[in-house]
Amino acid sequence: MKVVSRAVVFFVNIISIPMSVTRVAQTYTPLAQTCTQLQVCNGTFIVVTKKKKKRFQFKFQTSHFFQVSKFSPFYFPPLISDFRDIPISMDPNIYSLNQLHQFSSCFLGLHSLNSKSTLKFSQSSTFNAFSPRELGPLRLGFRSNSPVVACSSVSEIESETSSPAAKRSVSVSPVYVPTPVNRETRTPHSGYHFDGTTRQFFEGWYFKVSIPERKQSFCFIYSVENPAFKRTLTPLEMLQHGPRFTGVGAQVLGANGKYICQYSEESQNFWGSRHELALGNTFVANKASRPPSKEVPPQEFNRKVLEGFQVSPLWNQGFICDDGRTYYAKTVNTARWEYSTRPIYGWGDVGSKQKSTAGWAAALPIFEPHWQICMASGLSTGWIEWDGERFEFQDAPSYSEKNWGGGFPRKWFWAQCNVFEGASGKISLTTAGGLRQLPGLTETFENTALIGVHYDGIFYEFVPWNGVVTWEIAQWGYWNIAAENKTHLVELEATTTDSGTTLLAPTVEAGLTPACLDTCLGDLTLKIWEKNVGGSKGKLILDVKSDMAALEVGGGPWFNTWKGKTTTPEVIKSALQVPIDVEGIFGLAPFLKPPGL
Numbered sequence: 001m002k003v004v005s006r007a008v009v010f011f012v013n014i015i016s017i018p019m020s021v022t023r024v025a026q027t028y029t030p031l032a033q034t035c036t037q038l039q040v041c042n043g044t045f046i047v048v049t050k051k052k053k054k055r056f057q058f059k060f061q062t063s064h065f066f067q068v069s070k071f072s073p074f075y076f077p078p079l080i081s082d083f084r085d086i087p088i089s090m091d092p093n094i095y096s097l098n099q100l101h102q103f104s105s106c107f108l109g110l111h112s113l114n115s116k117s118t119l120k121f122s123q124s125s126t127f128n129a130f131s132p133r134e135l136g137p138l139r140l141g142f143r144s145n146s147p148v149v150a151c152s153s154v155s156e157i158e159s160e161t162s163s164p165a166a167k168r169s170v171s172v173s174p175v176y177v178p179t180p181v182n183r184e185t186r187t188p189h190s191g192y193h194f195d196g197t198t199r200q201f202f203e204g205w206y207f208k209v210s211i212p213e214r215k216q217s218f219c220f221i222y223s224v225e226n227p228a229f230k231r232t233l234t235p236l237e238m239l240q241h242g243p244r245f246t247g248v249g250a251q252v253l254g255a256n257g258k259y260i261c262q263y264s265e266e267s268q269n270f271w272g273s274r275h276e277l278a279l280g281n282t283f284v285a286n287k288a289s290r291p292p293s294k295e296v297p298p299q300e301f302n303r304k305v306l307e308g309f310q311v312s313p314l315w316n317q318g319f320i321c322d323d324g325r326t327y328y329a330k331t332v333n334t335a336r337w338e339y340s341t342r343p344i345y346g347w348g349d350v351g352s353k354q355k356s357t358a359g360w361a362a363a364l365p366i367f368e369p370h371w372q373i374c375m376a377s378g379l380s381t382g383w384i385e386w387d388g389e390r391f392e393f394q395d396a397p398s399y400s401e402k403n404w405g406g407g408f409p410r411k412w413f414w415a416q417c418n419v420f421e422g423a424s425g426k427i428s429l430t431t432a433g434g435l436r437q438l439p440g441l442t443e444t445f446e447n448t449a450l451i452g453v454h455y456d457g458i459f460y461e462f463v464p465w466n467g468v469v470t471w472e473i474a475q476w477g478y479w480n481i482a483a484e485n486k487t488h489l490v491e492l493e494a495t496t497t498d499s500g501t502t503l504l505a506p507t508v509e510a511g512l513t514p515a516c517l518d519t520c521l522g523d524l525t526l527k528i529w530e531k532n533v534g535g536s537k538g539k540l541i542l543d544v545k546s547d548m549a550a551l552e553v554g555g556g557p558w559f560n561t562w563k564g565k566t567t568t569p570e571v572i573k574s575a576l577q578v579p580i581d582v583e584g585i586f587g588l589a590p591f592l593k594p595p596g597l
Contacts, residue, residue, distance in 0.1 A: 172392040174340040174382035176298050179278055179312045185346035186313070188356040188583055189372040192272025192279060193404045193596030198228045198241055202369075202506040203272070203404040205279065207316055209339065209380050210397045210419045210520070210548055214255070217520035217548060218384055218391070220316060220337070221251040222279065222309065225506055230268040245511025248281045249504060250309055250320050252335050253518060254386045257501045259329040262307065262320040263512065269308070274595050277374050277400070280310030283320065298338065313375065313400075314341050316382075328502040328514045332387040339382020341398055344426050347373045350457040357450070359465060359576045367436070368405030375400040376454045377418045377428035399428065404596065407508035408515065409434030410445060411555035411562070413473045415481070415494055417524055422544040425456040429526055431481050431492065433471055433564065435555075447564045451483045451490055453528060455542055460528060462490055464568040465576035471565075475558040476500060476517060479551060487531055488541075494524040494549050505554055516554030524549035 193203055204223040211217065226244045229237065233244055247265040254260070262283055269282040269291045282291035282305045289304035295312050296304075309318030317338040322331050346354035357372045380398040384391045397418040412434035420427045433449025449469040451462040462469060462483035469483040479494040498519040505515035528542040568576075586593035 172381060172383055172394055174315075174338055176340065177314050178297075179273075179276055179295060179314060183313065183343075184351075185343040185354060185375065186276070187346045187348075187354040187372060187374050189370070189402070189404075189596055190277040190313075190374055191275040191596040193370075193594075194224075194227050194272070195595050196228065198226075200244070200406045200508060201226055201228070201404070202407065203402065204506060205277075205311070205402045206400065207311060208399045208416065208520075208550060209384075209393065211391060211393045212397070212419050212548065214391065215521075215548065216255040216391065217253075217550065218255070218337070218386070219251075219253040219518070219520065219550070220309075220311070220318075221249075221253070221503065222281070222311065223249045223251075223504075223506055223512060224267055224270050224272070224281075225249075225511060227267045227270065231266050245506075247512070248283075249512050250281070250283075250318065251504060252320070252337075252386075253501055253503060253520070254332070254335065254384070255389070255391065256387070257330065257498065257519070257521075258332050258387055259326065259501055259503075260320060260322050260332050260335050261326050261504065262323045263325065275593070275597065276313070277402075278310075278312040280308065282308040284308070313343060315339075316341070316380075330501075335384070335386055337382070337384040339380045339384070339393070341375070341378045341380045342395075343375050343378045345376035345378075345428055345454040345459075347376055347452065347459070349459045355459075355461075356582070357452070359463070361576060367439070369403045369408055369436070370405050371401065371403050371432065373401045373430055373452065376430060376452065377426050399430075401430070408505050409436040409555060411435045411558065412516075412553070413471065413479060413562070414552040414554075415479055415492070415522070415524065415549060417522075417526075417546045417549040419548040420526070420544040420546045423455075423542060426454065427526075427542070427544060428454040429492065429524075429549075433469065433473075433481070433566075435564075447566055448568075449481070449483075449564070449566055451481060451492070453490065453526070453542070455528070460488055460490065461485065462488075464566040465573045469566045471563070473553065473562045473564075475560070476553060478561075479522075484531070484535075489529045489531060489537055490527070492524060492526045494522045494551055496522040496549075496551055498522075503552075516552055518550065518552045520548060520550045522549030522551040523547050524551075 194201060202223060202225045204221065207220040209218050224247075226246045229244060229246045232246055233241070238244075246267060247263060248267050248270045249261060249263040251261045252259065264281075264283055267281075269285070270280070271293045272279040273295070278295045280292060280295070280301075284305075284307035285291045286304055286306055291308075292301060292304055292310065295310060295315075298315070298317055301310055301317060305319075307319055307321055309316075309320065311317075319336040320334070322333050344350075347357055348354040358367065358370055361367060376399065378398040378400075379395040381394045381396070383393070399416055399418055401416075412432065414432040416428075416430045418426070418428040429452070431449070431451040433447065435445050435447060438444045438446055448464060449471060450464070451469060453460040462485050467483055467485035469481065471482075472478075472480040477496055479492075482489070482491045484490070496519050498521040500517040500519045502514045503516050503518050504512045506512050507515055523546070525545045526542065527540065529537040530539045530541060532538040583593075583597060586597065
């Protein structure tokens with residue numbers, strides 16, 4: 001078999017091909033000698049050459065795998081003149097190429113087989129070899145809604161042996177497990193808090209996976225705004241309810257500080273579990289399928305959803321395309337991911353009832369926005385396809401949290417890390433502070449902040465109702481936060497030389513808008529002491545550092561360094577210290593349990 005370097009080879013399983021067909025249609029390559037990348041998004045081929053981009057429309061025909069019609073003068077020479085007679089397997093249980101590991105980083109999902117089908121392309125890894133000997137006899141199988149399998153080779157052919165990276169491409173296989181009932185690490189407020197009213201409302205979710213051996217992290221951020229309105233408000237609705245911003249967003253901050261966002265002003269295909277950390281959205285559905293309205297197995301999701309995501313405490317998967325709206329960050333064109341998670345810490349001691357991050361008052365629609373750490377630490381296994389690379393990981397440190405309410409604080413800071421050096425055992429740090437508006441007729445604001453550390457199964461909590469938190473935060477590049485409670489003191493300092501990546505955040509004034517700056521390349525030190533009788537520093541029980549801390553500042557104005565201290569009135573502090581089991585109370589009358597709790 002003749003192989004041309006820098007080529008794109010397609011193998012397609014199409015159920016509509018007659019069973020008697022034993023020949024594979026001629027395979028084409030665009031710009032065989034200069035093509036460095038090929039992407040398919042929203043029904044358009046994007047061919048990236050050494051010089052410039054060319055765009056092509058495509059459609060399926062029964063006599064070919066696909067046929068490309070040109071938008072501009074372009075010639076498609078045959079790639080492999082003798083690549084015709086390939087044995088085809090009719091075994092319904094086989095739906096991939098034999099020895100698929102040669103192509104496992106490259107997938108095109110084909111869900112509809114008519115002439116208007118939409119192809120999905122995920123950017124593939126770089127392969128150093130493409131050997132006809134190692135391919136063996138190719139077997140193409142047929143089954144309903146079968147996938148398209150593709151490989152993009154962007155390097156010169158060097159040998160008949162695959163590179164170690166290519167051989168590792170199937171070493172990670174995440175295993176899907178449905179969300180169990182009454183899972184041990186479930187925290188309060190894991191569910192979707194939308195109550196069906198037309199009040200100003202958003203809910204956002206944040207999931208982070210860190211890959212220490214690559215010094216890279218991926219942050220998945222999902223949000224829904226004013227879901228009472230499934231589409232943009234009509235003029236009559238605007239008069240009745242005032243201006244509202246609607247829609248669903250999916251953002252990913254990924255390797256090398258690059259970014260992708262897909263956003264829709266419609267939310268009719270968004271769903272969230274009322275009492276569990278499970279949600280999803282379909283941006284583009286397979287025309288032959290109804291979008292999912294609950295957690296479904298990965299295969300069903302891939303069959304029904306062309307662009308979208310679903311996430312649970314144990315699973316996260318999706319595929320999104322850059323929607324072309326991003327002007328504030330360096331972007332990638334597509335992102336695809338699939339990984340499982342094993343929770344280690346919720347928000348509380350291991351084996352104990354997990355806590356509400358903001359105390360029992362978070363069950364009330366006051367002190368918004370609310371905040372809940374859903375999983376302080378977990379171990380994730382799977383893969384992410386990003387900017388032409390496939391990142392695979394096993395037992396990678398992971399984290400999740402959420403916010404909900406009317407909008408984000410006026411200004412805020414945040415830091416999170418669960419990749420540390422200097423101690424054994426699992427360690428997770430989360431800290432944040434903000435200037436938020438208090439409920440009432442006047443514009444009154446308060447400083448609030450907290451620090452939470454999980455170490456060796458124990459939760460160290462520093463919150464305004466059990467102590468004091470102080471901070472000094474620069475406009476960018478420096479975070480210094482300290483706190484104490486009755487038994488311990490904690491100090492952390494973080495810096496970064498990274499310029500950061502701008503992210504979107506929900507605001508009352510402008511909806512989802514560029515409002516914060518993030519990095520996952522922060523240098524951080526963390527220390528915890530036991531308190532002596534007099535309140536001074538006693539035994540040092542934790543002294544660790546990291547160069548993979550996630551750091552953020554947001555809102556504003558940030559005219560200069562922000563120095564602050566929590567000041568909680570004694571009456572509120574005393575009230576929040578009362579051990580009220582809100583979930584237990586509503587457990588006596590489940591039908592009265594508010595959404596989200």
